[in-house]
Amino acid sequence: MPMESLFATFFPGDCRICSDPLLNISRLPVCTNCIDNIQTFINTQCAVCGELLVARNFRGEEQGTQLCGLCQQVRPRYIRAVSHGPYEGVLRDLVHLLKYQKVNSAAEVLGGKLAQAIESLADEVGPKPIAVPVPLHISKLRQRGFNQSERIASHAARALRTTFPIELVSGALQRRRATTSQTGLTRHQRRLNVRGSFRVDPLLRRVIAGRNVILIDDVFTTGTTAEECTRVLLRAGAAKVWVATVARVSKLEAVASFQGSQSLREEAASFALGNAFGGES
Ligand SMILES: [Zn+2]
Ligand SMILES: [Zn+2]
Helix, strand or coil: CCHHHHHHHHCCCECCCCCCECCCCCCCCCCHHHHHCCCCCCCCECCCCCCECCCCCCCCCCCCCCCCHHHHHCCCCCCCEEEEEECCHHHHHHHHHHHHHCCCCHHHHHHHHHHHHHHCCHHHHCCCCEEEECCCCHHHHHHHCCCHHHHHHHHHHHHCCCCCCCEECCCCEEECCCCCCCECCCHHHHHHHHCCCEEECHHHHHHHCCCEEEEEEEEECCCHHHHHHHHHHHHCCCCEEEEEEEEECCHHHHHHHCCCCHHHHHHHHHHHCCCECCCCC
8 A cells, every 4th residue: 555545544634525624534535514515406307307497596396297398309218317416516526536536435425326316216117127337438448447337336236235126237238439529519419429339238138138227327418328328228128218327417507507607608508509518428
């Protein structure tokens, strides 16, 4: 063990999110205050894709069966997409700690949050579904050293062991090519861009066949990846597909929270018109 990590083990240091001194020795360098501040969705969401239907601070609408404009136009192939909360604040910071700073212990907290989202599907999915993480392309996997969705999924599976057991089949989907940045593409262009990027491992087709599948990813951004993976899973014989992510980007939220700054407002407006943040996979 190098001196530096030995030092960190005995002297907790500062929270990697808010910089407050850490009081307890823990594998996760994030304070309990930050963890307690992880937000869930409190606003009305689309019953299929989970997009927010009303901006923040306009609560009181009934959570029901309403669909967003996009789902009304073209219904996604998956039954429903759920996530723990908006991709912002502590939840976003934890995802970044795991993905970009390789703080492995963040996966356990994120897995716990994902488990809650998955559990909300228990009634409609039925017992013993298969869980399939969205794969990384081999070049990305080599660069990062791990697939964050797989890590988070395995912690979620562990958390759900007694309440809603899921069978994690990590290699079921394969990424055939690295997707180029989705930034600046329209919804239609994004679909074409991602088309053919995934396939079901031929050796695992029989595992998928006839089963209900929960597709797992860290962040739901535009839904293009979820939709393409669903298409491929259904073609390989999956019965039905649901989607569960730790966090979700909301276009409406982007517009609402950027009000006040001209440049950010423009960015939010162009995002709402169909441009994705992209690039983060
Ligand atoms: Zn903190
Ligand atoms: Zn929708």
